[in-house]
Amino acid sequence: MDTNRLRYFCTVSKTGNLRKASEILNISPAALSKSIKLLEKEIGQVLLIPSGRGIILTDIGNKVAKESESILKRISEIGQLQIEERNKEGPLKLGAFEVFSTYFLKFLLKLKSINNSLTIYDLVPGQMEQALIERQIDIGIT
DSSP: OOHHHHHHHHHHHHHSOHHHHHHHHTSOHHHHHHHHHHHHHHHTSOOEEEETTEEEEOHHHHHHHHHHHHHHHHHHHHHHHHHHHHHHHOOEEEEEOHHHHHHHHHHHHTOTTTTTSEEEEEOOTTHHHHHHHTTSOSEEEO
């Protein structure tokens, strides 16, 4: 089961509106609707029904929304454990070209899980591959 579909469904259930949920999730309403339909097909039950400009959750939809919240919370907690373990091992060592590190670094630094756990090496082709082979960096972005 795709956890993104569960996350999408939970957002729809909270907002009560596909359009609002699609804005929050930054996907098109059509893509969100398709995702919900795929989830319904996978579960074998109708989870929501249209109602005016919004939606109403079916009884099974309410149960799935409640269980999905619990599942997604647990998955998030597991992900946090992984980040904590990685932080114990030392910073993540990233090798990248100057263009990447100049442009994308600001986005990486906004991630709370990355702060104080990332070292970036500015490398050129050849150096990057060698650094990966010698395990001087964990990830190389070309």
